């Protein structure tokens with residue numbers, strides 16, 4: 001049987017996005033990409049994936065729209081509280097020993113993970129000596145991350161998570177409520193560099209002490225996961241830490257032997273010195 | 275890639291229904307079995323421990339990019355969608371809930387239908403919503419075997435009824451018949 005037309009169209013659209021805009025989704029986990037492309041086609045009102053492809057090639061104002069489908073922006077502050085508790089209790093004591101720190105939040109979405117870490121580092125007295133790098137490929141997400149504004153009904157969940165993560169104050173000390181929105185304190189991101197960086201097509205960052213990249217690897221196929229885990233190994237200082245999502249693991253990765261498990265249940269790894 | 279796949283979706287009353295079907299399958303069952311049960315997002319996955327005790331097949335929580343192997347039952351982790359990739363591996367995703375559920379049965383069934391086509395058996399068990407209906411339709415369209423639990427014996431009939439409506443070619447079976455149907459695969 002010949003390949004289904006839809007699969008051909010999807011491959012062509014991904015090739016076109018790469019060749020024209022340099023956005024490379026070709027090695028994303030295909031089943032999920034297909035779902036989201038079909039959703040985009042339907043909701044944006046196209047008869048076929050080819051029609052969607054034509055529109056996005058000829059009209060670059062379509063691109064942000066499509067990116068919002070191709071990237072998944074679901075996040076929470078202090079998502080999986082036990083991860084942040086493990087950082088606080090097990091990783092921070094090691095980080096404390098360095099004179100200055102670099103932390104990379106890769107795939108930062110709307111900033112939920114970044115602000116969680118910024119709050120954690122402030123409470124542990126490390127904020128002043130830390131530079132955060134927050135990166136994503138979706139410009140709209142980066143813009144939202146800089147703003148740090150979330151609807152108050154989400155903040156209820158964030159607060160619950162924060163408390164379970166071992167938070168020392170009340171989350172409300174870090175934001176002001178305003179017309180149904182929580183505006184997070186801008187001083188939290190005073191030492192953050194936001195940048196448009198793709199884990200797929202861009203180079204390594206230097207000498208990070210902690211990389212937190214949660215729920216991004218699951219969107220990649222195995223080959224791309226290997227590349228990105230290799231990029232993390234290159235971007236980490238010796239004995240630097242890598243935290244990934246609670247249902248992600250390095251177990252199936254060809255790069256696994258460059259890391260040792262540090263907190264196994266929380267998927268926190270440490271780069272081997274050699 | 276395994277020669278076939280069984281995908282099962284269940285919601286309210288699902289644990290009991292699955293307890294009728296899964297424990298009888300032999301340890302060397304020739305296919306993998308992938309299961310989505312609607313569970314509250316912040317619960318530990320107690321299903322794996324429960325069914326590991328009851329079943330002869332190996333039972334585990336599905337992991338991202340894990341290759342499917344025969345003789346194994348995979349449960350979707352709470353708060354993640356579970357998908358099947360074309361090369362016969364599992365994938366997880368935190369995309370928005372579908373039919374108010376994450377994991378959603380439709381997401382599993384639609385991706386599994388793409389990957390396995392006619393070699394897929396999809397089963398919709400008891401439940402109070404209509405998740406699984408669109409997915410079962412996709413399974414039929416791809417030439418797979420579609421089965422719904424007989425609504426008369428289902429603890430909650432809504433889900434199998436919706437699935438049978440969406441997928442006219444679906445076989446309607448009692449739990450005993452489903453168990454017998456799956457067991458037949460062993461002798462084939």
Ligand SMILES: C[S@@+](CC[C@H](N)C(=O)[O-])C[C@H]1O[C@@H](n2cnc3c(N)ncnc32)[C@H](O)[C@@H]1O
Nearest residue numbers: 071075076107109136137138198199200214215
């Ligand atoms: C599901 S969100 C994860 C948000 C947060 N890290 C968390 O765990 O809650 C995935 C993020 O990865 C970003 N992303 C996808 N592909 C990427 C790439 N190639 N490089 C960097 N970020 C990427 C998406 O834009 C999205 O913001």
